[in-house]
Amino acid sequence: MRYSGWKVITEGLLGNTGWGRAWRDPAPKAEYDAIVIGGGGHGLATAYYLAKNHGLTNIAVLEKGYLGSGNIGRNTTIVRANYFLPGNSEFYSHSLKLWEKLEGELNYNVMHSQRGHIILFHSDGQRDAAVRRGNAIVNQGDDAELLSVAQLKDMLPYLDYNQTRFPIYGGLIQRRAGTARHDAVAWGYARAADKLGVDLIQNCEVTGIDTVDGKVIGVQTTRGAIRAKKVGMVVAGRSSQVAAMAGMRLPIESHVLQAFVTEGLKPVIDHVVSYGMGHFYISQSDKGGLVFGGDIDMYSSYASRGNLPMVEHVMEAGMTLMPMLARARVLRSWGGIMDMTPDGSPIIDKTHIDGLFIDAGWNYGGFKAAPASGWCMAHLMATGQSHEVARRFRLDRFRTGHVMDEEGTGSQHNLH
Amino acid sequence: MRLTCPLCGTRDRREFYYSGSEDYLNRPAEGAPIEAWDDMLHLRTNPAGVTKDLWYHETGCGSWLLVTRNTITHAVLATELVAARKGGAA
Numbered sequence: 001m002r003y004s005g006w007k008v009i010t011e012g013l014l015g016n017t018g019w020g021r022a023w024r025d026p027a028p029k030a031e032y033d034a035i036v037i038g039g040g041g042h043g044l045a046t047a048y049y050l051a052k053n054h055g056l057t058n059i060a061v062l063e064k065g066y067l068g069s070g071n072i073g074r075n076t077t078i079v080r081a082n083y084f085l086p087g088n089s090e091f092y093s094h095s096l097k098l099w100e101k102l103e104g105e106l107n108y109n110v111m112h113s114q115r116g117h118i119i120l121f122h123s124d125g126q127r128d129a130a131v132r133r134g135n136a137i138v139n140q141g142d143d144a145e146l147l148s149v150a151q152l153k154d155m156l157p158y159l160d161y162n163q164t165r166f167p168i169y170g171g172l173i174q175r176r177a178g179t180a181r182h183d184a185v186a187w188g189y190a191r192a193a194d195k196l197g198v199d200l201i202q203n204c205e206v207t208g209i210d211t212v213d214g215k216v217i218g219v220q221t222t223r224g225a226i227r228a229k230k231v232g233m234v235v236a237g238r239s240s241q242v243a244a245m246a247g248m249r250l251p252i253e254s255h256v257l258q259a260f261v262t263e264g265l266k267p268v269i270d271h272v273v274s275y276g277m278g279h280f281y282i283s284q285s286d287k288g289g290l291v292f293g294g295d296i297d298m299y300s301s302y303a304s305r306g307n308l309p310m311v312e313h314v315m316e317a318g319m320t321l322m323p324m325l326a327r328a329r330v331l332r333s334w335g336g337i338m339d340m341t342p343d344g345s346p347i348i349d350k351t352h353i354d355g356l357f358i359d360a361g362w363n364y365g366g367f368k369a370a371p372a373s374g375w376c377m378a379h380l381m382a383t384g385q386s387h388e389v390a391r392r393f394r395l396d397r398f399r400t401g402h403v404m405d406e407e408g409t410g411s412q413h414n415l416h
Numbered sequence: 417m418r419l420t421c422p423l424c425g426t427r428d429r430r431e432f433y434y435s436g437s438e439d440y441l442n443r444p445a446e447g448a449p450i451e452a453w454d455d456m457l458h459l460r461t462n463p464a465g466v467t468k469d470l471w472y473h474e475t476g477c478g479s480w481l482l483v484t485r486n487t488i489t490h491a492v493l494a495t496e497l498v499a500a501r502k503g504g505a506a
Contacts, residue, residue, distance in 0.1 A: 240462035251458040253436065254487070299434040299471075302464040302487045307417055309430050342458045398458040399450060411457055412436055 023194035028201050031227040032060045037206050039063025041072035043234035044189035045374020051196035054382035064205040068186030071236050074336040076259050076293045078272050079368045080117045080177035081142050084133050087392030087404050089140045094389045095372030108188030110180045117177035117272040122166040126276050130172040147171040158324050166277040179283050209245045216355040232357045232381050237337025239360035251398050253413035255296040256335040257364045258306035262328040264288030278317030298414050306335040338364045344416025345404035348376050349395040357381050363416050420495050423477045431475045438468040
């Protein structure tokens, strides 16, 4: 079924009786051409592009819980391409271009809103860094624009510009950046992949990876053994556990990142705004809730819930920047498990086992990357070659010294 | 979360700086192959369950602690001074 405005009208008249399932619920077959472990944003995107770009339709996505039950439904929904380093810059640029065509391509409303993302700066040094970053983004072919305090005051009148410690010196805006409805991204990819014949198998936990003579031959699951000559591990925060089944030890430590949402308010924040002197970023959802987050809790955790000191820190940073937040009531907070690498950049690569691939290490920037991550992982699994824009996301780059430390904070997993 | 420093007693988590896994204590010998350094600095078992990691009592006594805790429940199971371990400080 094709979704359209006309369909909404006719279904409205017919009592919404004709929508049907968005995707099938198939039982696993004994064998597939390829298996993607993980039914989150990246896994579903990988399956979709394997089918769409490479004609591989006899494939399955194996998901431990339900589709989109992980970080794809637990994030602050920011989509941007304002990275600096070669390797990251072209990759996120590619991703943003995919975002811009995503809804038409998937025939699904992911509520992609290019409302602009503003990074504030609070010192001369930060301004220099913002100018440099902006130039790098423009050289990459994307948009970046420096905003003066006067321009900012016009756009964001609610900020506290004269904070005693961190007065606002200006901002760097990327107008094509914005937000998207996170769950809808998973659902859109799932529905589109299913339509191309991909089996989306839920409640199917992978319990083992079978290899013979250094080649992968399939996986063991809670729903029986499934054979495949190509297997992709796309499991974000659980990457270490899944890779351990193949005897691998990854350069990843899992950490919790918290996010928060307030009660629904009238439109008040029109952009995505990031604070340059505290780890704080905020936007307003279409439903009216203020969605905001901060830094990870800083110690390794799989708890999917955070600790209070970081809650306090995020609220302090928010209040410093936007005193008006004091009147908003926080409805809920949640935590997602982030696969942190020692340089803050991801991994899309082969492994030491023939036919086994890995897509991991998204730190806490995985949401905006989902389309390009799926695109590049599908390219790697189908052709055996790294995609041009993901060629630096090597698994062995820490050993060889080709690290991509975007923030320049050093080789410690929790510092990115 | 609260950690029990062997010297200062039970203290708020905010007094401590988290460094990372106990792997940092297994420093390779001089002349060890690059894989050994990669193993210590980057590769992690990253268990979902009981783990051991290094914390620095930054705003307390300045000791390095080896903390045994559960990454799923956040329960702290044991703390010891790195300096008091066999072989001494890292």
